[in-house]
Amino acid sequence: xxxxxxxxxxxxxxxxxxxxxxxxxxxxxxxxxxxxxxxxxxxxxxxxxxxxxxxxxxxxxxxxxxxxxxxxxxxxxxxxxxxxxxxxxxxxxxxxxxxxxxxxxxxxxxxxxxxxxxxxxxxxxxxxxxxxxxxxxxxxxxxxxxxxxxxxxxxxxxxxxxxxxxxxxxxxxxxxxxxxxxxxxxxxxxxxxxxxxxxxxxxxxxxxxxxxxxxxxxxxxxxxxxxxxxxxxxxxxxxxxxxxxxxxxxxxxxxxxxxxxxxxxxxxxxxxxxxxxxxxxxxxxxxxxxxxxxxxxxxxxxxxxxxxxxxxxxxxxxxxxxxxxxxxxxxxxxxxxxxxxxx
Amino acid sequence: xxxxxxxxxxxxxxxxxxxxxxxxxxxxxxxxxxxxxxxxxxxxxxxxxxxxxxxxxxxxxxxxxxxxxxxxxxxxxxxxxxxxxxxxxxxxxxxxxxxxxxxxxxxxxxxxxxxxxxxxxxxxxxxxxxxxxxxxxxxxxxxxxxxxxxxxxxxxxxxxxxxxxxxxxxxxxxxxxxxxxxxxxxxxxxxxxxxxxxxxxxxxxxxxxxxxxxxxxxxxxxxxxxxxxxxxxxxxxxxxxxxxxxxxxxxxxxxxxxxxxxxxxxxxxxxxxxxxxxxxxxxxxxxxxxxxxxxxxxxxxxxxxxxxxxxxxxxxxxxxxxxxxxxxxxxxxxxxxxxxxxxxxxxxxxxxxxxxx
Numbered sequence: 001x002x003x004x005x006x007x008x009x010x011x012x013x014x015x016x017x018x019x020x021x022x023x024x025x026x027x028x029x030x031x032x033x034x035x036x037x038x039x040x041x042x043x044x045x046x047x048x049x050x051x052x053x054x055x056x057x058x059x060x061x062x063x064x065x066x067x068x069x070x071x072x073x074x075x076x077x078x079x080x081x082x083x084x085x086x087x088x089x090x091x092x093x094x095x096x097x098x099x100x101x102x103x104x105x106x107x108x109x110x111x112x113x114x115x116x117x118x119x120x121x122x123x124x125x126x127x128x129x130x131x132x133x134x135x136x137x138x139x140x141x142x143x144x145x146x147x148x149x150x151x152x153x154x155x156x157x158x159x160x161x162x163x164x165x166x167x168x169x170x171x172x173x174x175x176x177x178x179x180x181x182x183x184x185x186x187x188x189x190x191x192x193x194x195x196x197x198x199x200x201x202x203x204x205x206x207x208x209x210x211x212x213x214x215x216x217x218x219x220x221x222x223x224x225x226x227x228x229x230x231x232x233x234x235x236x237x238x239x240x241x242x243x244x245x246x247x248x249x250x251x252x253x254x255x256x257x258x259x260x261x262x263x264x265x266x267x268x269x270x271x272x273x274x275x276x277x278x279x280x281x282x283x284x285x286x287x288x289x290x291x292x293x294x295x296x297x298x299x300x301x302x303x304x305x306x307x308x309x310x311x312x313x314x315x316x317x318x319x320x321x322x323x324x325x326x327x328x329x330x331x332x333x334x335x336x337x338x339x340x341x342x343x
Numbered sequence: 344x345x346x347x348x349x350x351x352x353x354x355x356x357x358x359x360x361x362x363x364x365x366x367x368x369x370x371x372x373x374x375x376x377x378x379x380x381x382x383x384x385x386x387x388x389x390x391x392x393x394x395x396x397x398x399x400x401x402x403x404x405x406x407x408x409x410x411x412x413x414x415x416x417x418x419x420x421x422x423x424x425x426x427x428x429x430x431x432x433x434x435x436x437x438x439x440x441x442x443x444x445x446x447x448x449x450x451x452x453x454x455x456x457x458x459x460x461x462x463x464x465x466x467x468x469x470x471x472x473x474x475x476x477x478x479x480x481x482x483x484x485x486x487x488x489x490x491x492x493x494x495x496x497x498x499x500x501x502x503x504x505x506x507x508x509x510x511x512x513x514x515x516x517x518x519x520x521x522x523x524x525x526x527x528x529x530x531x532x533x534x535x536x537x538x539x540x541x542x543x544x545x546x547x548x549x550x551x552x553x554x555x556x557x558x559x560x561x562x563x564x565x566x567x568x569x570x571x572x573x574x575x576x577x578x579x580x581x582x583x584x585x586x587x588x589x590x591x592x593x594x595x596x597x598x599x600x601x602x603x604x605x606x607x608x609x610x611x612x613x614x615x616x617x618x619x620x621x622x623x624x625x626x627x628x629x630x631x632x633x634x635x636x637x638x639x640x641x642x643x644x645x646x647x648x649x650x651x652x653x654x655x656x657x658x659x660x661x662x663x664x665x666x667x668x669x670x671x672x673x674x675x676x677x678x679x680x681x682x683x684x685x686x687x688x689x690x691x692x693x694x695x696x697x698x699x700x
Contacts, residue, residue: 043493069493075523080482087486090471091430092494095634107512113484114476121474121678124463128681183681212684259684332659 019201024138027169028134028203031176032096034206036066039094042180046081046098046134055100056136056195078104081134082111089131089185090119096180101243102137102145102189109154116185117160127243132179132186137165138230138280139327140193142320149317150281153185156258156290159331163257164211165189167232169200174209182211191230214261220248220301223274223337225334228254231278231328238333249337257287265291266299273304274340278328283311283336305343308336352557356565359572362625364633371615376640382423382571384649386415386628388642389439390451391653392448393482395603395661396438396455400606404665406457409436410589413569413601416627417533419443420574420596421501424582427500430491431470432484434477436504436533437598444470448656449663458670459678469498476510478504481530486523488528499576500528509555510546521591522559528591534568536593537599538667556593568596569627599625672698 022030036042041272044059044066045083050073053060063071074081078099085095099105105112112133120128139148155163164179164186166172170181172190179186217232218239225235232253239249251270269275292307310328318326346435356370359370373574393412406485411418418439425431431444445468452460454473462472471487474480484502489496506515521528530551536543549555556563562584566573568616581592599622603610610619636640674689676683683691 009513014559073526075516075520077516077520080485080514081519083479083482083513084486084489084520087432087483087500088490088493090483091487091490093490107519110476110479111482115481119472120680122459122462122652123678124674125678126463127471162680259686262686299376 005014006061008047018205019203021199022169022173022202023196023199024166024169024172024190025056025058025196027172028176028190029060029062031173031180032059033062033065034035035177035180036070038060038206041092043070043088043093043094044096044098045085046075047076047100049098053100055191058134058190058195059098071265071301072258075343078106079183081117082108085133086111086115086129086159087248088125089129090262094130094180095315096134099133099135100147100293101147102135102151102169102182103149105151111160112155112185113158117158120184121160128183129185130183131171131272132176132188133177134188134190134197135162136192137189138191138193138229138290139317139323142323148280148323150312151255151283152189153286156287160185162211163189164184165191165229165257166252166255167191167217167229167280169192169202171215171253173202175211175216175255177206178208178211181208188231194233197233209255211280212256212259212261214255214264215253216264217251217253218249220250220272222267222272223335223340224252224268224272225276225278227247227266227278227281227339228257231280234328234330235333235338237330238337241330241334242337247337247341248253260291260294262294262298269299270302273302275303275307275308276333276336276340277307278310278333280327282311282314283309284314286298286311305340308340310336347556347569350557352554354554354557354563354565355550356567357573357577358567358570359576360570360630361563363635366572366634370576372579372589373570374575378423379631379635380640382419382575383628383641385422385439385443386571387630387649388653388656389415389418389442390628391650392657392660393438395481396452397602397606397656399452399661404456405452406455408455409605409606410600410602411436411439413622413626414533414535414598415439416571416631417531417568417574417596417598420571420673421503421531421578422617424575425496425501425579425583426495426586428469430487430498430500431501432480432487432500433471434471434480434504434508435473435475436505436535437473440503444468446470447663448660449563449667452660452664453667458667459674460667460670478513480504480510481508481514481517484530485517485524485526488521488585489524491527492557492588497586498527499582500526501531501582502528503531503533505538505700506534506536506543506552507530507541509552515563516558516593518559518561518593522561525588525590527585527588529578529585530591530593531578532595534597535576537600537604537614538611539604539608548617549596553593553595554631559593561591561593563593563595565595565597568598569625569630571627571631580644598627601673654694
């Protein structure tokens with residue numbers, strides 16, 4: 001086991017004078033405002049995104065700044081939000097559609113799967129859908145039913161939609177900016193549990209974080225913790241605790257699930273020989289299974305132990321009073337690490 | 344506390360040209376002889392290329408084909424009412440209107456034969472690809488209509504769907520949103536009476552489909568869908584209304600699918616005897632021909648020339664379709680994204696290694 005267990009998260013090196021300390025929610029709004037300023041084709045539409053500023057305030061102030069022609073409160077109709085965005089995107093606009101909670105995306109799935117994901121391919125590039133679909137996802141905020149789901153796996157099994165998940169304010173702005181500029185549909189999953197959990201310096205100017213590149217959120221030599229969104233925080237916490245047992249955990253923040261940065265994952269596993277994948281979605285056929293399969297295909301002989309998954313259970317997401325039993329916790333991650341280390 | 348009437352509505356039906364070829368002069372649009380012959384020609388060309396597709400399918404040269412026979416008047420009437428820059432958002436039984444809007448017939452054949460390049464239309468053809476999932480395209484029409492409203496462009500989105508698709512939630516959502524936003528759109532239902540085997544009365548309990556417009560707060564009108572003049576007039580009015588910025592319109596064109604749902608269907612399993620024959624008597628093409636002949640605008644020799652022209656055109660399009668070189672295997676990958684991600688490059692190379700070994 002390595003003695004060097006510090007690691008620590010690499011801070012984004014930006015001069016302080018040109019930054020604001022923002023939360024993830026504020027960084028999301030900052031990205032939209034910046035792109036709306038830069039490109040008049042960019043529109044925001046969804047339920048309560050206008051006057052109310054979004055139920056999480058992620059669109060606060062946009063309607064005052066850009067007007068109701070560009071910040072559009074829609075009827076309560078998820079399929080229309082996506083279906084109309086397809087029509088808008090295919091004819092020259094760059095819609096940012098908001099689905100208020102990922103748990104409510106089902107009515108829009110036909111539009112996303114049957115049309116948004118396929119239009120470029122089925123017209124051999126003649127029409128395309130440069131659209132971003134923002135969706136707060138995941139548990140941990142004790143909400144009513146259907147407000148806590150993580151449905152990334154079904155989108156990852158649908159070719160044609162990129163899937164991006166930030167874990168911090170800097171990436172939130174940079175990834176969302178990249179998503180808005182992307183010529184194809186991008187599902188932008190927002191970890192609502194950490195919308196306001198912490199602030200970070202975020203550059204005022206527009207910048208992109210490339211879609212398809214993972215980040216090493218913390219370096220370590222003993223085990224790779226692979227996660228995205230809110231689970232990156234859980235993994236960082238676990239890594240910190242593990243230093244007390246002289247374990248140096250590396251935390252890989254995938255940031256982009258499709259395309260997946262397999263190289264970064266494999267490089268980390270090659271270094272540590274052990275991997276634990278952590279996600280909120282149910283374990284069976286979750287994205288952790290795919291990552292484990294890819295590690296198995298490409299790095300089997302570098303593994304010292306089987307890849308473990310720490311995931312949501314294969315149950316309905318519980319109501320608020322039981323959600324702590326469901327969500328992967330720091331302790332559950334530490335337990336998984338100890339198991340792969342003692343294998 | 345009184346009980347009062349808060350809303351009342353009437354739904355109109357428009358007919359101009361009857362089965363005998365007589366027109367209602369008061370409602371007759373200002374179309375000159377050339378324009379009337381043009382509508383007739385449009386429908387004859389459609390009938391010809393539809394017949395040809397069925398023959399090709401039986402010979403194994405075409406995939407599953409949804410025939411448009413009997414529905415030519417809806418398609419010609421709408422197409423000729425549209426302006427140059429208007430968008431067409433079809434469902435999957437709109438080959439006629441698509442062809443009239445500039446989609447080359449050989450590409451329509453290619454699509455239904457199983458080649459994606461059939462949905463890659465030439466520059467300037469403002470048409471969405473065929474939408475198979477049923478009803479989902481209504482939403483795109485609302486979105487394109489919103490796009491045209493926001494951009495201020497002088498164009499309208501014309502969306503098609505069938506009677507069955509009005510039972511889908513997307514129909515309701517799309518028309519509701521279109522009316523709320525006052526988008527520049529016209530929605531055309533081709534009510535051909537049958538959604539595969541399910542007749543209209545099992546699809547809806549309303550007397551008409553047009554009246555559903557009232558629930559969304561937009562005008563709705565029913566037209567005799569086998570009357571190309573009524574379709575033309577109603578569509579032109581609706582497009583002008585949308586163009587003025589006065590919002591969307593729903594048009595229900597009552598027609599009949601003389602053929603099977605597709606070449607994979609056998610409509611004799613579910614349709615009552617005599618129904619097809621009764622509707623054949625209301626054939627949209629014969630109806631306009633009777634009118635043209637009665638007005639001295641058409642004769643046997645012109646008919647012979649037109650049939651010859653139609654035959655030659657269709658054959659040339661079949662030839663163009665059948666002469667398309669097959670797609671390269673990598674084509675299934677190359678348009679998935681603007682830029683091919685590494686995992687797809689890898690999968691494409693796997694396929695190429697397999698097919699070239």
